[in-house]
Amino acid sequence: MTNLTHEDYLIRPPITQWSKIIREAEKIVGYPTSFMNLRWLLSDEFANMAMHLRKVVDSNHPLMKTAKSVIYNEHNNLQPWGLVILLLSKAVNPPMSPLQASKVNESQRNLAELTEMIRTGHSVHRGLLNIPRGKYKDFDTELFANKIAILIGDYLLVTANGMLARLKNQDLSYLISTALRDISEGEFFGDRDSQNMPLPGKPLSMLDLYEINSDTLPFDVTNVLGSPTKEWTLRTLYDGGSLFGRGCEGAVLLAGKGKKEQERAYLLGCHLSLVWQAASDLQKFTTNNKESFSLVSAPVLFALNESPDLYEEIEKFKNDLRELDYDALKSCVLKTNAIEQTRMLFSTNSKIASRYADMFGNCESIRTIKRLIETLL
Incomplete structure (x- = not known):
């Protein structure tokens, strides 16, 4: 499996401003979503698996990066999925009796939690390494880390599906199932190297937009x-x-809203994920740190479209991308118009996400969602 981990989907906006918005948002929803993962982190089952992590702490296995990002980076996480799902829930829930409100709010909170669990479980599974015997100095340690990653990822996904089943909502189960299908199909989309790292498609000199719709x-x-x-x-x-979009759609479904509102929620979630990914891609090319970047990130794809010769250079190392000179490739990307095109991609999706957010009213929850977007502008 690919060694892109959960940490590849994190960037660091201005910490003070970002943390302030997160704290204010958590007050609105009345739930500390920054610690949403603690329920499973502190469980007996996970504790037993975590004991084995000590054996691979000093290794370079992607599992350790994922574990650190889950434990330490919650407040710096650019993609606060659970928090946005709860903010949207707050905006769409109708007036109801305290008992009814309690049941609906609990269901939506469980939805937010299980969505985060699925995301984390998938990130752990994506951190598996292909370990040919003899090519790794610490073969046994890396193999053991793979086994622990499989167990942890499976545990999270099974727990999330158990929570989904206990909600006893067939329509919601169907929505989340379609998102799981999308995640699985994504692992087989396009060519991969020996470590299952994604390879970009051969440039076609096309700048068409991909039309997103809410059908399943x-x-x-x-x-x-x-x-x-x-x-x-x-x-x-x-x-x-897709998973985040279905999580937003599910929150609106649990609030008893109609198909039109559900579709808007899905599109809001999808475009928010595009905003966050574009921001993450930009940071990796516009900062001075040595943070790794993906060959299917927006700047690289735009650069390949502008300079097809770069694609031929990547093809030379398609069997093992670790041999590619990423610093040289980054320099080539920065010489093209790719960064500006990525900024336009970010801006376009920011405007679309804000437009869909406005469709849910002008309440405090929606304004907070828009502030999460504007913080990155």
Whole structure:
């Protein structure tokens, strides 16, 4: 499996401002979503698995990066999925008796938690390494880390599905199931290297947009690879955007709203995920740190479209991308118009997400969601 971990989906906006908005948002929903993962972190089952993590603490296995991001980076996480789901829930819940409100709020909170669990479980599974015997100095340690990653990822996904089943809502179960299908299909989209790292499609000199709709059919992959905007959008949806969209849609469903509101919630979640991914891609190319970047990130795809020769250079290392000179590739990307095109991608999706947010009214919860977007502008 690919060694892109949960940490690859984190960026660090201005900490003081970001933390302030997060704290204010948590007061609105009345729930400390920054610690949403503590329920399973402190469980007996997870504690037994965590004991084994000590054996791989000093390794470079992606599992350790994922574990650190879950434990330490919650407040710095650019994608506070659970918090946004609860803010949206607050905005759409109708007036009701305290008993009814308690049941609805509990269901929506469970939905927010299980969505976060699925995301984290998927991130852990994506951190599995392909370990040919003899090529790794610490073969036994890396193999053991793989086994622990499988157990932890499976535990999270099973727990999340158990929570979903206990909600006893067939329509909601169907929505989340379609998102799980999308995540699974995403692992087989496009070519991969020996570590299952995604390879970009061959440039087609096409800048068409990918049309997102809320139907539950599999994504249309026709003429997507090689078209930078379409390929990047679809990959982001596969990598969790669809799951977040269905989480938002599910929150509106649990509030008893109709199909039109549910569709808007799904599109809001999808475009928010695109905003966050574009911001993450930009930071990795516009800061001085040595943070790794993906070959299917927006700047790379735009650069390949502008300079197809770069694609031929990547192809030389398609069997093992670790041999590619990423610093040299980054320099080439920065010489193209890719960064400006990525900024336009970010701006376009920010405006669309804000427009869908406005459709749910002008309450405090919706204004807070928009502030989470504006903080990155």
